[in-house]
Amino acid sequence: MLYRSEIKIIKDISIKESLFSGQSFIWNTLHDNTDYYATVIKNNPLIIRQISDTEIEIFCSSSVINGMVLPEFIEHYFTLDINTDDVFPESFSLLYPKLWDLLKGYFSLRILRQDPFETLITFMCAQGIGMQLIRKQVSMLAEHYGEKIVLPFSGKEIILHSFPAAQQLAATDPLLLSRCTNNNRLRAANIIRAARAVDEGRLDLDALQKSQLTLGELRNTLSRRSGIGFKIADCIALFGLGRFDAFPIDTHVRQYLEEWFNCTTPLRSLTPASYLMLDAEIRRVLNPDFAGYAGHMLFHCWRREIKKLRTF
DNA sequence: CCCCAGGCTTTTC
DNA sequence: GAAAAGCATGGG
Numbered sequence: 001m002l003y004r005s006e007i008k009i010i011k012d013i014s015i016k017e018s019l020f021s022g023q024s025f026i027w028n029t030l031h032d033n034t035d036y037y038a039t040v041i042k043n044n045p046l047i048i049r050q051i052s053d054t055e056i057e058i059f060c061s062s063s064v065i066n067g068m069v070l071p072e073f074i075e076h077y078f079t080l081d082i083n084t085d086d087v088f089p090e091s092f093s094l095l096y097p098k099l100w101d102l103l104k105g106y107f108s109l110r111i112l113r114q115d116p117f118e119t120l121i122t123f124m125c126a127q128g129i130g131m132q133l134i135r136k137q138v139s140m141l142a143e144h145y146g147e148k149i150v151l152p153f154s155g156k157e158i159i160l161h162s163f164p165a166a167q168q169l170a171a172t173d174p175l176l177l178s179r180c181t182n183n184n185r186l187r188a189a190n191i192i193r194a195a196r197a198v199d200e201g202r203l204d205l206d207a208l209q210k211s212q213l214t215l216g217e218l219r220n221t222l223s224r225r226s227g228i229g230f231k232i233a234d235c236i237a238l239f240g241l242g243r244f245d246a247f248p249i250d251t252h253v254r255q256y257l258e259e260w261f262n263c264t265t266p267l268r269s270l271t272p273a274s275y276l277m278l279d280a281e282i283r284r285v286l287n288p289d290f291a292g293y294a295g296h297m298l299f300h301c302w303r304r305e306i307k308k309l310r311t312f
Numbered sequence: 313c314c315c316c317a318g319g320c321t322t323t324t325c
Numbered sequence: 326g327a328a329a330a331g332c333a334t335g336g337g
Binding site for chain 1: 316317318319320321
Binding site: 314315316317319320321322323324325 | 336
């Protein structure tokens with residue numbers, strides 16, 4: 001039994017951002033009934049497709065997810081409460097007219113409010129490694145440690161895997177888990193440690209999300225953990241804890257900061273000190289409260305328009 | 313064999 | 326304290 005819900009959207013949502021299940025981050029806006037976005041939120045399969053320019057439909061085996069009724073959850077998950085037109089400061093288009101023009105196609109990008117634990121683990125898989133391999137790791141984690149879900153939909157069966165619960169990952173061992181972490185045993189061990197901390201309540205992500213910590217405090221708290229540095233900490237904050245002020249600086253961001261914003265901080269080696277300096281510098285250009293949201297549009301714009309990368 | 317990929321940790325000054 | 330080197334793996 002699938003619950004169906006329709007929801008009106010302000011503008012078409014065409015791009016999402018998620019590492020889970022190897023999902024491509026493009027959610028095609030084709031209206032051909034074959035293209036859908038399928039994911040699993042805490043064992044609830046969720047299928048979403050766009051039925052017109054202003055409407056999407058959602059199917060779910062449960063009418064309530066995370067304590068929210070379906071339409072409410074969708075609005076929350078896809079951050080439909082955020083108007084992406086307000087993400088950049090008003091002065092931005094005047095200061096960077098050429099860049100502003102390049103960014104036109106990226107205002108339909110949505111940062112998702114993803115599950116904190118899922119985000120914690122998936123971004124721990126994303127260190128010094130290519131996108132394809134990151135997604136492969138996450139897919140394998142779900143296939144090996146998540147629950148298999150078979151969903152009859154649109155005349156066929158969709159096979160989905162939920163993202164593993166902390167308890168599942170806490171119970172495995174590094175050698176076994178390393179099959180899913182690009183054969184990297186150290187990364188596997190770090191993931192197990194993090195999963196155990198969550199499972200045993202020593203790392204309370206929900207409490208972190210509700211806390212009023214400053215960005216710096218949150219980043220320090222997360223990066224104290226083995227396998228998590230400033231960049232991954234900021235990713236967890238941005239994608240998993242709803243902290244749209246968090247601005248993760250990776251190799252690509254570093255490049256566009258230099259190219260587009262003439263950041264003066266030395267960029268050759270990204271040390272913790274230069275990371276924080278860059279972070280402070282970009283906050284003078286972007287709206288500090290939505291620096292990460294804006295940064296993510298810039299990130300994908302840079303990769304696609306400038307670097308001509310077709311992988312996500 | 314080189315370098316790169318949505319960095320982190322340990323060593324060294 | 327902060328900068329430099331070391332680390333680990335697959336892919337082009």
